[in-house]
Amino acid sequence: MDVSGILKVIAESELVYPSEERQAKTSLGSSRAFQELLEKSKQDPASFWDSVAKELFWYEPWKETMTGQLPDFRFFEGGISNPCVNLIDRHIENGAGNRTALIWEGENGDTKFFTYNMLLAEVNRFANALRSFGVKKGDCVAIFLPNLAEAFIAILACFRIGAIYNTVFSGYSEKSLKDRLVSFEPKVIVTADATARRGKLFHLKEKVDAVVQDVPSIEAVIVVDRLGTEVNMTEGRDYWWHELTKKASAVCEPEKLEANEYGIVFYTSGTTGKPKGVVHSGMAFVIQNYIYGKYHMDHHDDDVFWCTADVGWLTMHIWGVAGALANGVTTVVYEGAIDYPTKDRFYQVMEKYRVNKLFTAPTALRMLKSMGEEAVNQFDVSQLDVVSLVGEPLDPETWHWTYEVLGKKNICVNNTWGQTETAGCPIAGAAWLTPMKPGSAGIEFLGADVAVVDEEGKPVEPETLGNLIIRKPFPMLCRTLWKEPERYLSSYFSQVDGAYYASDLALIDKDGHIWVVGRSDDAFNVAGHRLSTMEIESAVMECNGIAEAAVIGIPDEIKGEVPLVFARLSDMSLATDELKEKINQRIEQVIGKIALPKAIVFTDTLPKTVSGKIMRRLLKEIIVSGKVAGDITGLEDPSTVAQVQKIVAEKTVTR
Secondary structure: OOHHHHHHHHHHOOOEOOOHHHHOOOOOOOHHHHHHHHHHHHHOHHHHHHHHHOOOOOOEOOOEEEEEEOOEEEEEEOOEEOHHHHHHHHHHHHHHOOOEEEEEEEOOOOEEEEEHHHHHHHHHHHHHHHHHOOOOOOOEEEEOOOOOHHHHHHHHHHHHHOOEEEEOOOOOOHHHHHHHHHHHOOOEEEEEOOEEEOOEEEOHHHHHHHHHHHOOOOOEEEEEOOOOOOOOOOOOOEEEHHHHHHOOOOOOOOOOEEOOOEEEEEEEOOOOOOOEEEEEEHHHHHHHHHHHHHHHHOOOOOOEEEEOOOOOOHHHHHHHHHHHHHOOOEEEEEEOOOOOOOOOHHHHHHHHHOOOEEEEOHHHHHHHHHHOHHHHHOOOOOOOOEEEEOOOOOOHHHHHHHHHHHOOOOOEEEEOEEEOOOOEEEEEOOOOOOOEOOOOOOEEOOOOOEEEEOOOOOEOOOOOOEEEEEOOOOOOOOOEEOOOHHHHHHHHOOOOOOOEEEEEEEEEOOOOOEEEEEEOOOEEEEOOEEEEHHHHHHHHHOOOOEEEEEEEEEEEOOOEEEEEEEEEEOOHHHOOHHHHHHHHHHHHHHOOHHHOOOEEEEEOOOOEEOOOOEOHHHHHHHHHHOOOOOOOOOEOOOHHHHHHHHHHHHHOOOO
């Protein structure tokens, strides 16, 4: 979207104010009270974070609330606590042990329910199982599971014993799994025999077996018997979850952890093609997502909350684990596709469990919108109160459909912005307390200090497109990159002195709402999943006959963005459907189905700079608009633009 298009959208988007009656039902009671809290968080962040942290449980108080500055900072230094205690035990001690904590449902209709008491018992059993393998504070545990209750239990068990955990998306290929495990070096990996998605089996244990010999750090493989499929179990290395937990004690003393000790490593795609292991403090992750979840969702004790994300993405940990459980609500976990086995599966789950708080992605809302209003009206979702979302820019048309059709104008639609590195959403609105604006990502949120700057790092004028930065630390901002401290500095802090560089383009409108419009680097979001162009290009280049490859993200009505591949062939006679199929197969093998391109364009030329860099921006302009805006005389051969335009036009590539 160019600047003129953004400004047109902004001009047509009006603020939608929550009623005073609905404001009164929030924990603060009024928009004015939230504005006062917001101002306090900006004027005196140390006092603000101090008051937030004091709402949670601590064994020992902290000595200093905030120390250091970007990129080297600490929060609640010297404070001793435990994330799991704050997510489960704290509620039990406050009399909520018999409240439902977790509802799990599988695509095939299987269900499990856990009260906070029941969840604690299961977490303790698995925590003791991990300790039986010698896992202790600071050791690494990898979780290669779909959306199972066991995935949540494993995460919480790692928090309880102070193990550092990483979850790997269960749809990843063997290569993507191996790359992450080799980097992370886990002592234990937790997986399942298989999972089902859209009725098709995915054999997870087989993938683990194929790579485990290349990861010498792994001493034990723990397997959840999800579907009863036959798997190979290596004696002395492989163990069944149910057998381990059956003989483990339901009592497990939590590890006492300093507030800045590492708890999570989460891999995100980088522009070099090598995934980056983003490191977060476990306690800081819980503290900030406690307060962010409280106000992003307007959480109350009797809420039934559903985050539709996969546990392989940090979104589920932010909202479905920390944000939900820290606030003592009931969290729903669904394994499978939300439009299978029938298109209305999403509405079935909403109605069945009376979900009133929903966190999802624009992709999911666009899919529901494509099903039409009739599908909504077949189910009773009148209890729906708040819909929050993240993942990619939200178009105003989908915002209006969500607010008017799905929510009958009785809901709050809270668009947000966040990244794996921010571990939450420092740009958002407070549900029912700040005005909504169709298409915007919200306002600068509690404790956040963000700005939009030019290439020199100077703030730009309102409604001017620039680079999004974060100027001050907040507790859950990433602390480093796993085993790559120099890459941490060069990736996020080398562009603008003293600031975190988000690699996103944004602008701020006259109302203070921030519009994040896309990536400024060579990575993009597909259905809320960030993919690297380099990863896909590398897979394409492994096919015979490909001289060069360039991947761009193009707009998609449902997924927001999808990959499109330009492949320069060594010989145009190789441009066959058979080669396209080989490229698709290789991408699926290396990365997974999520990275499959919408189209593959064979060409004998690509536009490049004099230094040899392929101009992906120009390719995207050609696909999206059919023409190129701006000066192309700086290209090594300007005529290549016209040649590519002709190829695209002749092949009638979908725009």
